[in-house]
Amino acid sequence: MAEYFSIHPENPQARLISQVAERVRRGALMVYPTDSVYAIGCHIGDKQALDRIRQLRKLDKHHNFTLMCRDLSDISLYAKLDNSHFRTLKAATPGPFTFILEATSEVPRRLQHPKRKTIGLRIPSDPVAQALLTELGEPLMSVTLIMPGDDYPLSDPWEIRELLDHHVDVIVDGGYCGLEPTTVVDMSGGGTELIRQGAGDFSPFM
Secondary structure (H helix, E strand, O other), X not given: OOEEXXXXXXXXXXXXXXXXXHHHHOOOOEEEXXXXXXEEEEEOOOHHHHHHHHHHHOOOOOOOOEEEXXXXXXXXXXXXXXXXXXXXXXXHOOOOEEEXXXXXXXXXXXXXXXXXXXXXXXXXXXXXXXXXXXXXXXXXXXXXXXXXXXXXXXXXXXXXXXXXXXXXXXXXXXXXOOOOOOEEEEOXXXXXXXXXXXXXXXXXXX
């Protein structure tokens, strides 16, 4: 059974955040809230947890994973940024956007797109997600919590607990999340291409 942590959505309890982060470091597969929808996350270098996510979500090898980052310094370590990229990301983050960028050598190859060598990155504004990332001191490997065959992500923590109690190790209840995933922007080819319109309005940054 999964451990269940009820964490205040605006003022996360430091003691509970520390406990969750320690479990992630030890290989836990975690459900946690973001500023768009709930996500499934694990330690960036944990291949076993990554395989569990693939199996749970029924993902193929071409699926783009996302690194959930604390700030721009994290992104600059894992993605190749020019000055234009940096200015855009600085203006648009934190927020409900996922940016597809060329990966650096710091990104494990299994997380990169197999052909394009890209990685999705984002900086959430959600206080719980930010507290977890700060406590961990490194990004989380994440995907949206949407089950195979479903049209919308799971948003009710109690429903998540009922469905996934025996499939994940930690469930962080940060209250209800939205149903709209992030807006995805591809900046890997030199330009800026809107791939998916989601919760974030990217038009001011185009």
